[in-house]
Amino acid sequence: MIFASDNWAGAHPAIAENLAAHASGYVSAYGMSELDRKLERRFLEIFEKEVAVFFVGTGTAANSLALASANRPGGVVFCHREAHVHVDECGAPEFFSHGARLCPVDGERGKMDAARLEAEIRRFPPGFVHGGQPMAVTMTQATESGTIYSLDEIETIAAIAQAHNLPLHMDGARFANALVGLGVTPAEMTWKSGIDLLSFGGTKNGCWCAEAVVLFDPAKALEMHFLRKRAAQLFSKSRFVAAQFEAYFAGDLWLDLARHANAMAARLAAGIAASESSRLAWDAEANEVFAIMKREVATGLQRQGAVFYDWHVPHHLAGSLAEDEDLYRLVTSFATKSEDVDRFVAAC
Amino acid sequence: MIFASDNWAGAHPAIAENLAAHASGYVSAYGMSELDRKLERRFLEIFEKEVAVFFVGTGTAANSLALASANRPGGVVFCHREAHVHVDECGAPEFFSHGARLCPVDGERGKMDAARLEAEIRRFPPGFVHGGQPMAVTMTQATESGTIYSLDEIETIAAIAQAHNLPLHMDGARFANALVGLGVTPAEMTWKSGIDLLSFGGTKNGCWCAEAVVLFDPAKALEMHFLRKRAAQLFSKSRFVAAQFEAYFAGDLWLDLARHANAMAARLAAGIAASESSRLAWDAEANEVFAIMKREVATGLQRQGAVFYDWHVPHHLAGSLAEDEDLYRLVTSFATKSEDVDRFVAAC
């Protein structure tokens, strides 16, 4: 009953096997191998567009490099207050952008409120040097709250970013979970909706270590080559990332894995909603469930071996929890078993 | 006949298999798993000392973070002119150290000349703000020229660094090749000889992507945790590095792989030394052979499928090459086959 995080799982067998299958033989290093090139082309097919693709080692690296490509002196990046870049990356985005600032934007259930985003951007009038200058907008899809921006919502954010001439970045650490949740194509969820820069995550969905920065404007690729190398993110044996992605995409494995993770979350959510002692804080749309549980129930589950974390209570929920209740996050993954879900539900 | 670089090889089968063996099951993320901890302890045994170990993704990251831990404003790092940090890392060491400068030190066959190192350091008198201030010394073992510093030579460099109160870093991208070349222990080649910071490389010697920063003063570990995370080098599924190191160290596989690579280089060197058309530029001490060959011989070999690079001619060789000759670098690895070496030798 491990619901701590989707990165507590290891690698899917097909991905592990493909790594082993590519272990022998010599190929060009530093991303110049046939396999690297093949997988880069695979991204073009998946996104139905010429894109520039850069394999990197962590989601933090992908986010930080994507934002660094938009760097301006005194730059300000607008993100949700609970965004991974804002609360979980130890200042990496600021470091890679030479001191750019992250400006938190509020909004319920992990989504930036469009009006608030607009208001925050307007606090930095063009050319006014004292406060700094807007540099980029970043949104997480699926969000850190397990919700998903609809295409309409992405377009609304994109329109604001475009009106202020700001590139729009998507942190897609859980890109596949959002994609199958919405039932749209990768192109629709990104550049067709106004996304300029993407962190494409494979790690949380069954890879060991496979992340990519995707630039929808390939004209900006040259600088990113140097940004990535200078950031120590160009792997010599880069094919080990490419091999993971090869298996990840083969036969749409990635979509199947995400569908499984989302289905497990839905099953968990349904069980919690139906339980007597617990309830959902809000609907689970991807592979994360946020539940309000009595503390003693949670503790009992943890004693039975369940692993999951309590979560800070967002403003809009304040007041709706009883004294003996708390908010908890439960994350499912490609590796989650329905038996574990059912055991959890039975005990809560 | 691939002698382009040791990072053109993939992963040793035992390492690939161990990755697959650890693919299933849930473990704590971000370096907190049992396996991560077990491998950290393994480093303590190997180095016979309490050390702090930080897994990272690339040698450039290991070097840059190790040097960043010594950061000073206006800092100057002393390295060999041909050091990897100086010529092959796209400014990553400078970036991670906020603009520190690399000061090249000359010396034959890839080794810093001790007297020149001393002279370069003295160009930055303590407290004189205009020129900047010394910050660290870094040496590569085995060197980029395929040579190995003896323990005496390391101690000589270390004495200079200590006299100026500078930490001494070793870029051990080819640590194992040097170790078996010298026939000493890891402790002897590092802290017992005065090394403070180590980039411990596994990738070039049979891993996919397994590097570590080793701090011989564990009191400095806390800052490195934040440096690594801010540098986007903390892997969520960190066990994929630990699993590689587990197989790498098991039964001293790492030493066997390095011995093989060095033996292949020795075989290649012997063949070249005995050939009529080619000769060694200098002795091969680890797994790199530098050969002076007629250009037409080299071209002929390349037409037959051999892959290797020509190399810039260092000052001390200038004048000793004939018009129709050039300098070439040939690198062997754990995966080099003696048949390939023999075919190469036969043709040169």
Place this chain on the structure above:
Amino acid sequence: MIFASDNWAGAHPAIAENLAAHASGYVSAYGMSELDRKLERRFLEIFEKEVAVFFVGTGTAANSLALASANRPGGVVFCHREAHVHVDECGAPEFFSHGARLCPVDGERGKMDAARLEAEIRRFPPGFVHGGQPMAVTMTQATESGTIYSLDEIETIAAIAQAHNLPLHMDGARFANALVGLGVTPAEMTWKSGIDLLSFGGTKNGCWCAEAVVLFDPAKALEMHFLRKRAAQLFSKSRFVAAQFEAYFAGDLWLDLARHANAMAARLAAGIAASESSRLAWDAEANEVFAIMKREVATGLQRQGAVFYDWHVPHHLAGSLAEDEDLYRLVTSFATKSEDVDRFVAAC
């Protein structure tokens, strides 16, 4: 009727004259002249302690360098939400600290609320790498809201900073105004109350360009020499700063100038408090008056030549302004004339 800012004034005649008096003759450059040394010693007398003093060109430089001296990877600086470092320095503090983050702390009338400060610091548990790590606390004295922290309030903040092992910085852009407002000594308002680092401002109080970083622990001076030089803040003809400070301190001119500015603010505040159409937003404690005025009154005054800015309405005032009212900031200086104050009051 210029109440736009205290930096709209020029230089006090005594300071301008002293600059001219030192214009001829040769002295050592880069802060090594007799005059530089003399003024450094003057700071020791003023603060009754061995301190390290570094002349710089702007308040932003002083703040950024002071905070940079406390730099940590992933560092977080705690400041009031309306602090100059947070809203008016274009990311300079973050840039000089290599991407450190400013964490805003709320509190009424420009002062950090101690309980909120404690709560914000606690959001970054020691050793937890994901969120970053606390690095310093900074407070502005007098505040950007024209209020003054009492010695007790400083000590309360200092106790929190010390409990978390964080240096406490004071942005003293209006140091003299606070000092005469409290009627205490420089030592009492700084190191005796727990301040570790000070930005000592002379510019707003009658100098052209005279700011200093003061380190109350002189052991940390060596690094600051390099930080300042690397930041391009070491003036070759440094005596032009020293000469300003010489006149500034002579006969306690600096205290007289601050007393005058504060008295003008008090006169202005009293007039506004007594007026029919306007009222004080809160008491003026230093040289800034925050007034709630009918927009048409403000516009009328501006038409008569008064220069002053409207101000964003802080949360605690929201709801207390009428539809036709707005909040305005009025700043007095060493150069403010009582006739101008009286003309303003008569018209409002």
Place this chain on the structure above:
Amino acid sequence: MIFASDNWAGAHPAIAENLAAHASGYVSAYGMSELDRKLERRFLEIFEKEVAVFFVGTGTAANSLALASANRPGGVVFCHREAHVHVDECGAPEFFSHGARLCPVDGERGKMDAARLEAEIRRFPPGFVHGGQPMAVTMTQATESGTIYSLDEIETIAAIAQAHNLPLHMDGARFANALVGLGVTPAEMTWKSGIDLLSFGGTKNGCWCAEAVVLFDPAKALEMHFLRKRAAQLFSKSRFVAAQFEAYFAGDLWLDLARHANAMAARLAAGIAASESSRLAWDAEANEVFAIMKREVATGLQRQGAVFYDWHVPHHLAGSLAEDEDLYRLVTSFATKSEDVDRFVAAC
């Protein structure tokens, strides 16, 4: 007999007086005053072109910001080995450019050798990520060796920079000395010869603290506003710089001051050339004289109160000094008196 440096002098009386004349009254802060604007326009007249002008506090700031405006990840700046940016700025250019590297180019008498510059740039092939990428070329005029690039020489360097698509920066700390030395116009010595970015220095030639970054492509001005502010180089009472420049330019004072300094250097050089015990290392073209003197003569002069520094002996002079000789630098300024020159000459 102070020949230590031109920055040992203070300010010219006309400049000191103009500062005092502008001390009273209120004007807009942060470079928005009438006087600031007037002086910016003055630069347009002087350079016969629309340019963007940014007042800053130090030459190091001007150089670092000009180069930062050309910033690229992994960037490499080409400069003479003895350039001020390379040996005297404590890493400020690297810091402001986020870790860019300075690549020293050799050349006699302080001037980059064009062929060597070309060769150094070619070491960084376009798109090859490992070594970094060229970012800018910077030249000092007059040079640190007291020589002056002719217009032809500037154009030769500019042609190389342009061929590689690199902006060309001129460090004009002694701009006026070079200008009157060549007898050309500011336009001819800069943009008409291919200069893109200029550090325009006033401090060494009679100002207290008056430097400017001049961008010959005003389209790049917006970013520089933020670069300057983030670098803590935007003065609140910016008119104190403008007032210095006002007097500096009035009646071509700046050219007269430079002519005087150069004439004093020529007088000194002629005296040394005619002396028995000393000789010129090379011709003095601006306001610096490099003399080879017997050490005992130099010491004798110093005992009589002369202040000047010995200098490192460049490669091309090695071997041409006798055992008892050394190389010395003598700098004249606007304030140098012919009596002092004559006394020096008489004693050497």
